[in-house]
Amino acid sequence: MKWLNKYMQGRAGGDHLSIFLLVFSVVITIFGRLTGFFIIESLSYIPLGLGIYRMFSKNIQQRRMENYKFMMKISPLYKKGHRLFTRLRNSKNHKLMPCTSCKSMLRVPKNKGKIRVTCPSCKTRFIKKT
Numbered sequence: 256m257k258w259l260n261k262y263m264q265g266r267a268g269g270d271h272l273s274i275f276l277l278v279f280s281v282v283i284t285i286f287g288r289l290t291g292f293f294i295i296e297s298l299s300y301i302p303l304g305l306g307i308y309r310m311f312s313k314n315i316q317q318r319r320m321e322n323y324k325f326m327m328k329i330s331p332l333y334k335k336g337h338r339l340f341t342r343l344r345n346s347k348n349h350k351l352m353p354c355t356s357c358k359s360m361l362r363v364p365k366n367k368g369k370i371r372v373t374c375p376s377c378k379t380r381f382i383k384k385t
Contacts, residue, residue, distance in 0.1 A: 265315075266315075267312045271322055272325040284299040347361070348364065354379060363385050367385045370383065
């Protein structure tokens, strides 16, 4: 393993974009196999080659900029997915409801009957059934 560490010194290694390219290549390969389109399966070598090239590249600054641009494009999707996951995880004990005046989403406990809710942003108070 020392030879691998020595070989990888000064190289970019795996980042988010490289891993995405490798996973995308595997997905294209599986899709090509299942559908029987061998041209799609052969196209899966392109992202595979790009991912491996990025991992072994010595131009670290360029690879960092590419990864940064990729993360800027993907971060809204990541944020929405994380918000959805959190909402699903908390759906057992909490409920989301909009404020009556400013429409911001408020998290209130479930199954408490009628409760008085105070919006933290506009300080409006209203009574809602949970």
